[in-house]
Amino acid sequence: xxxxxxxxxxxxxxxxxxxxxxxxxxxxxxxxxxxxxxAVAQRLKYRPNRVARGxxxxxxxxxxxxxxxxxxxxxAEVARGAEDAAYRAGYDLVLCNSDLDPEKQMRYGQSLMEKxxxxxxxxxxxxxxxxxxxxxxxxGVPIVLLNRTAPRGVFSTVCADNETGGALAAEYLLKLGHRxxxxxTGPRHHGNMTERAKGFxxxxxxxxxxxxPVLLHGKNNFQGGVELAQKLMAQxxxxxxxxxxxxxxxxxxxxxxMEAGRRIPEDVSVMGFDNVELASIVHPPLTTIHQPKYEIxxxxxxxxxRLVGRGEHQGPEHRMFAVELVERQxxxxxxx
Amino acid sequence: xxxxxxxxxxxxxxxxxxxxxxxxxxxxxxxxxxxxxxAVAQRLKYRPNRVARGxxxxxxxxxxxxxxxxxxxxxAEVARGAEDAAYRAGYDLVLCNSDLDPEKQMRYGQSLMEKxxxxxxxxxxxxxxxxxxxxxxxxGVPIVLLNRTAPRGVFSTVCADNETGGALAAEYLLKLGHRxxxxxTGPRHHGNMTERAKGFxxxxxxxxxxxxPVLLHGKNNFQGGVELAQKLMAQxxxxxxxxxxxxxxxxxxxxxxMEAGRRIPEDVSVMGFDNVELASIVHPPLTTIHQPKYEIxxxxxxxxxRLVGRGEHQGPEHRMFAVELVERQxxxxxxx
DNA sequence: ACAAATTCCGGAAACGTTTGCAGCGAGGCT
DNA sequence: AGCCTCGCTGCAAACGTTTCCGGAATTTGT
Numbered sequence: 001x002x003x004x005x006x007x008x009x010x011x012x013x014x015x016x017x018x019x020x021x022x023x024x025x026x027x028x029x030x031x032x033x034x035x036x037x038x039a040v041a042q043r044l045k046y047r048p049n050r051v052a053r054g055x056x057x058x059x060x061x062x063x064x065x066x067x068x069x070x071x072x073x074x075x076a077e078v079a080r081g082a083e084d085a086a087y088r089a090g091y092d093l094v095l096c097n098s099d100l101d102p103e104k105q106m107r108y109g110q111s112l113m114e115k116x117x118x119x120x121x122x123x124x125x126x127x128x129x130x131x132x133x134x135x136x137x138x139x140g141v142p143i144v145l146l147n148r149t150a151p152r153g154v155f156s157t158v159c160a161d162n163e164t165g166g167a168l169a170a171e172y173l174l175k176l177g178h179r180x181x182x183x184x185t186g187p188r189h190h191g192n193m194t195e196r197a198k199g200f201x202x203x204x205x206x207x208x209x210x211x212x213p214v215l216l217h218g219k220n221n222f223q224g225g226v227e228l229a230q231k232l233m234a235q236x237x238x239x240x241x242x243x244x245x246x247x248x249x250x251x252x253x254x255x256x257x258m259e260a261g262r263r264i265p266e267d268v269s270v271m272g273f274d275n276v277e278l279a280s281i282v283h284p285p286l287t288t289i290h291q292p293k294y295e296i297x298x299x300x301x302x303x304x305x306r307l308v309g310r311g312e313h314q315g316p317e318h319r320m321f322a323v324e325l326v327e328r329q330x331x332x333x334x335x336x
Numbered sequence: 337x338x339x340x341x342x343x344x345x346x347x348x349x350x351x352x353x354x355x356x357x358x359x360x361x362x363x364x365x366x367x368x369x370x371x372x373x374x375a376v377a378q379r380l381k382y383r384p385n386r387v388a389r390g391x392x393x394x395x396x397x398x399x400x401x402x403x404x405x406x407x408x409x410x411x412a413e414v415a416r417g418a419e420d421a422a423y424r425a426g427y428d429l430v431l432c433n434s435d436l437d438p439e440k441q442m443r444y445g446q447s448l449m450e451k452x453x454x455x456x457x458x459x460x461x462x463x464x465x466x467x468x469x470x471x472x473x474x475x476g477v478p479i480v481l482l483n484r485t486a487p488r489g490v491f492s493t494v495c496a497d498n499e500t501g502g503a504l505a506a507e508y509l510l511k512l513g514h515r516x517x518x519x520x521t522g523p524r525h526h527g528n529m530t531e532r533a534k535g536f537x538x539x540x541x542x543x544x545x546x547x548x549p550v551l552l553h554g555k556n557n558f559q560g561g562v563e564l565a566q567k568l569m570a571q572x573x574x575x576x577x578x579x580x581x582x583x584x585x586x587x588x589x590x591x592x593x594m595e596a597g598r599r600i601p602e603d604v605s606v607m608g609f610d611n612v613e614l615a616s617i618v619h620p621p622l623t624t625i626h627q628p629k630y631e632i633x634x635x636x637x638x639x640x641x642r643l644v645g646r647g648e649h650q651g652p653e654h655r656m657f658a659v660e661l662v663e664r665q666x667x668x669x670x671x672x
Numbered sequence: 673a674c675a676a677a678t679t680c681c682g683g684a685a686a687c688g689t690t691t692g693c694a695g696c697g698a699g700g701c702t
Numbered sequence: 703a704g705c706c707t708c709g710c711t712g713c714a715a716a717c718g719t720t721t722c723c724g725g726a727a728t729t730t731g732t
Binding site: 002047048049050051052054055060061062065069070071073076077079080083084087090092093094095096097110111112113114115116140222251255258277278281282283 | 338391396618
């Protein structure tokens with residue numbers, strides 16, 4: 001059906017190997033013949049079959065991105081950064097949604113392996129058992145994770161400086177004079193969020209007059225924010241500031257607080273984390289910690305590309321991005 | 337390196353062809369030998385090389401999704417629906433961001449072709465020239481579009497009933513008593529949005545006392561909404577209701593209106609289209625037209641799968657989803 | 673009990689590339 | 703003038719599967 005390298009070879013009167021070399025710009029083929037072959041290939045609209053090439057070279061020129069849910073704005077940004085970088089390098093990016101389901105995650109790992117992807121970009125392996133993690137790393141394909149992981153040394157990692165992000169939030173709230181503070185965070189095994197919490201409570205504890213925040217765990221999405229905020233109001237009605245571990249959770253807490261008649265920021269200050277586009281859109285505009293999502297995705301595939309470059313994966317690479325506080329209107333000084 | 341079918345064959349004392357048949361569950365292999373082969377394969381942790389298989393079968397078990405930008409919430413939803421459906425069928429989904437750039441779009445088409453994807457899910461070909469469109473359809477791979485397209489018959493399509501969506505919006509605003517109405521829409525060649533506009537103005541014109549809305553074209557995102565709203569206030573300060581062609585644009589117009597001191601919905605009613613999750617989150621909660629984004633993505637790959645099923649692509653399929661008005665708090669009756 | 677049909681399995685071609693190796697001619701060096 | 707080198711090209715193997723075809727073994731039918 002399609003025109004193959006053989007057709008080009010026949011049509012231009014040379015051997016397929018010559019065609020291959022000419023088209024791939026290798027040394028050892030005369031300029032004239034190369035020109036001729038290229039011309040014929042163009043005339044025939046020859047398109048190399050990358051599957052066949054992949055079979056012999058062992059490289060598929062494909063990367064995979066497995067996230068919990070692409071509808072999460074954070075991952076959408078990361079995905080865009082990753083895809084752009086992959087595109088520039090001539091790689092494709094296959095998208096996988098794991099919902100953080102261990103079984104799904106492993107099945108994706110297997111399937112991607114069978115398809116011989118050259119590298120995998122994964123948001124977390126925290127939900128996997130030790131054995132499953134080893135199984136993954138034993139797949140022989142470089143993997144970069146989107147959070148710092150416990151067993152450093154096996155996987156590469158790219159992430160924001162979550163810990164100082166948490167510290168920044170604490171500092172800011174402290175500066176505003178808040179003393180009754182809560183932190184609404186995600187599931188317990190969520191690496192990035194635990195780091196945010198860690199930095200947050202550490203900084204609060206290190207204050208001249210230390211404060212111990214209320215800590216609540218829940219789902220990392222809008223609904224989770226709503227639920228946690230309701231719980232918070234029931235259990236600790238006196239908090240004046242809450243730091244949510246993600247913008248989506250912050251949106252949820254704002255919603256719940258408002259519905260309960262609290263004003264933001266007059267009655268309670270709310271902070272988020274991520275700085276998604278919507279953070280500047282909602283009302284009130286959300287004060288939050290910015291992390292460079294697009295750049296994270298980009299950096300991740302760059303690392304991946306380097307890793308696949310040097311055959312057997314050398315030592316993993318790690319990269320951490322700085323975060324910064326972006327001050328908007330969801331926080332204010334504690335009223336005296 | 338990896339264990340191949342030959343290893344399994346040698347280890348289990350049968351021919352590779354038998355292994356292949358046994359593992360693929362074909363007829364013509366004794367139950368005992370199949371069992372044995374399967375056991376050996378499992379013991380050796382054999383994973384078939386899908387690249388090799390793809391080379392001979394001509395099927396890569398891969399679909400592609402090319403959207404303008406995955407960060408667009410609409411596409412993120414569609415992508416999730418598509419990926420879920422693909423996953424269920426054992427297919428992979430490669431993600432491409434075109435920015436609606438014709439060149440990028442064509443390059444993706446070529447590249448995906450070379451990789452022998454089995455089908456392509458594309459949001460629009462409107463920016464492509466006639467010739468480019470033919471080139472795409474001549475690629476020999478089924479393509480389904482996310483909007484109704486002019487030259488019906490070549491591509492399959494899946495979309496919401498944008499036209500009656502527009503009509504619903506008109507009807508609603510009319511019912512609320514509005515007479516000075518504006519419609520903020522996207523770029524002129526945006527298929528779905530022109531349909532929305534069409535339904536909208538048609539319904540307004542069909543009213544007992546027909547009204548002709550102000551029509552403004554701009555970018556389909558938050559910033560576009562801001563700009564259009566500003567322009568609108570300058571040119572037609574007397575409008576009492578605006579229908580934005582997407583939720584993101586609606587968010588932008590709300591922002592611009594509020595900053596100009598207008599109250600929503602007391603001074604001006606605002607409607608959107610899409611019903612993204614955020615629509616219920618922002619303040620005020622946005623009245624909008626719901627379209628089933630997830631289901632659209634899902635349906636699109638289902639069609640694709642059917643199309644690749646029957647080898648040479650038969651006639652294209654078309655599917656349209658119903659929309660519905662979801663009433664929240666961004667609209668109210670025109671004050672007498 | 674013999675022909676025919678059926679079941680099971682092995683051999684080998686094929687898919688479309690890349691790539692190591694060898695051959696061949698021409699040109700440079702001594 | 704002979705030899706070596708070097709640039710260019712063809713040949714063929716290899717990548718890991720699937721699948722067509724034919725043969726052997728077994729079952730069925732009469």
